[in-house]
Amino acid sequence: MSHDDESPAPAARTRVVDAGRRFETRIATANLPVSRASTVLFGSLVEADAAGQATGRGERHATTYATAGTPGTLALADALAEVEAPGHACRAALMPSGLSAISTALLAFLSPGDHLLVSDSVYGPTRAFCDGMLARYGVRTEYYDPTIGAGIAALIRPETRIVYLESPGSYTFEIQDVPAICAEARARGVLTMIDNAWASPVFSRPFDWGVDASILPLTKYWGGHSDLLMGAVVIREELWPKLWTAVRQLGVCVGGDDAWLVLRGLRTAEVRMRAHEASALKVARWLAERPEVASVLHPALQTHPQHGLWKRDFGGSSGLFSFELRPGAFGADAGAVPRGLAALCERRRHFGIGYSWGGYESLIMPAKIGSLRTARAWQGGPLVRVHIGLEDTDDLIADLQRGFEAMRRARGEAPQD
Template identity: 35%
Template sequence: MADLDYSNLHPDTLAVRAGTHRTEFGEHSDAMFLTSSFVVETAEEAQLKFTGQVPGFIYSRFTNPTVSAFEERLAAMEGAERAVATASGMSAILSLCMAHLKSGDHILASSVLFGSTMQLFNNYLAKFGVEVTYASPVDLAEWHAGVRPNTRMFFLETPSNPLIDVADIRAIADVAHANNALLVVDNCFCSPALQQPLKLGADIVVHSATKYIDGQGRVLGGAVVGSSALIEPVYLFLRTAGPTLSPFNAWVLLKGLETLSLRMKAHSENAIKLARWLETHPEVEHVYYSGLKSHPQHELANRQQSGHGGVVSFDVKGGKDAAWRIIDRVQLMSRTANLGDVRTTISHPATTSHGRLTQEARNRAGIGDGLIRISVGLEHIGDLIADLERGFSA
């Protein structure tokens, strides 16, 4: 499998076959290497491996066959040269920033991001002299206007969490590159099964593999994906600092990739049915889902995505009190802020995933007190609708 030409294979095939390197035992499934270190035959071999003069595995903080298999498979699915796997999605973003930014640099980021990403930018990178300002993900003029002489990185999620804004990746990439900045795209909501940002002009893709890549809420993981030149500094940071993906988690994520395309199609099918039902509900003020024709970036999403994913958000009449009553009343959906699971989850972003943001920041992002986010799972859609109707009946 090591000599397989990935360029000729469909992503569905890459999800099953890429990164497969069998041992002398000829195992059919991916092997799991649960070891902290690897033995060498001679002192000279150790020196050559530690200095990078010959390839090989040394220590699982930065070299492990199972982790490498996951990295190779994910890179192939994203159409990238290389990937580095990390312990979580947030450690992927931290590793990226530590590798590519320094004091005095500026990030221009989307104003609608995962709450922890904004916390990292505002509360921690700022302590080390990295400036961060924000632009609307759907207003290209704000990206033009937000550039500074010290801007080194554009950062966006598309679709965004939790309002499903769809950013024009190619247009924003053009602005970034015209100003000698990198464009980083968080591809968590679509995964490589539905969207490949590098092919649209992005320089780097980050993932919370905890979400759809695993798909069953079992383990944490993250990844940074891009060209070898851009990923090497991230790898060197990880080798030193150690926000490392464990071999066991890597093995679980390898299994997740094998069914990713099938699951994303099923999530998308359920989500559009739920979104259309919500649009007709008298207690719903607005539904956020790019698969709906009413979504302002529906056509753009159709161009740069092969599906619309499984996350649906909506505003309910009555604000926080009404939203909490609905969430407390459902019986089938899981009340948890995680997403990307085969089990449907329901959450109140203003008091959970985005609860640490200031009220001003939530207002700027459009996250109101009546907003509910649902990560639509793989249960029967009729049962999900009945469960939500139970919530509304409260």
């Protein structure tokens, strides 16, 4: 930006505002600087007008205001598309949370009277959004059995616009035959979207499976340290204009500090996820031998019903899985929070009680899925979901061992040797 060099020396108040704003020496650093900005400046009115038109069209790196992008947020969007969709022409838009990414993506492509197919094992807040706001806007949601595969074709109607997948499913961890579902949907002109929280950014290639959009909770493994909230939608290039229009009209955007944190987390994502994977498998195999446990719902275990699909489609597994307790594990106590369940989960040294996951820390949370299934009710026993963090695995197993002993004491039984 040029200025009139013949203007008089500014007053002290002006110098305070102006000093240090034009540091032009370029210094190469390993990481991009943090971009904290709202206002974008232009050298001329012509430049501002051209930028406005390019931003409205959703051209790459075009911006007129920080809601459309800053150097840091635009760099992150480029990185997400490159990591999530290698070999595919895709763009990424950033949202302030994973749920915001879900709702923005659905609102962008649905209208009153449309029909939406959603996996019955979907993330609970997704179901709440579909049954709440989308229903009020005249969109009808139908939930399908996550094991349906190519049978999804029988549920697609003329008014069906989207099939929304999540694989593996929340709490119950069914692996869907995503390529088969996508093939049937594409043959009928129906878009497919997937919540790719569990396996991304290392262990899945959703666009190779045929999906049209991958929805990412960057809060989780991408950030990796439980210190930010962010989501994103990575979408095929031809669908970008419609998504971008929704993003701009809804005013969703993110700040430069959090974008910088996600970029930093991305650099170590693979080594962290490999560590989560190895530790989770060790804990899962230990749990499978426990007398209190009826089954372990971990797709990488050969006992998992869709282990073959997982092995075909995924490059690894993350730190999140569930285990099913045997009937009567809590004794006769049928309260809102059975004493045995509380004893298992509470006062653990290394497992916090928390709903989120994907950070460095281990978490434990009972599953309440009775109201979260309509296509096929859960027939198993009580479920407990765990996220295995980066702590020493022996410490985590010892902590769960103490939890089972506390559960037995709460039932009035002597601890096992």
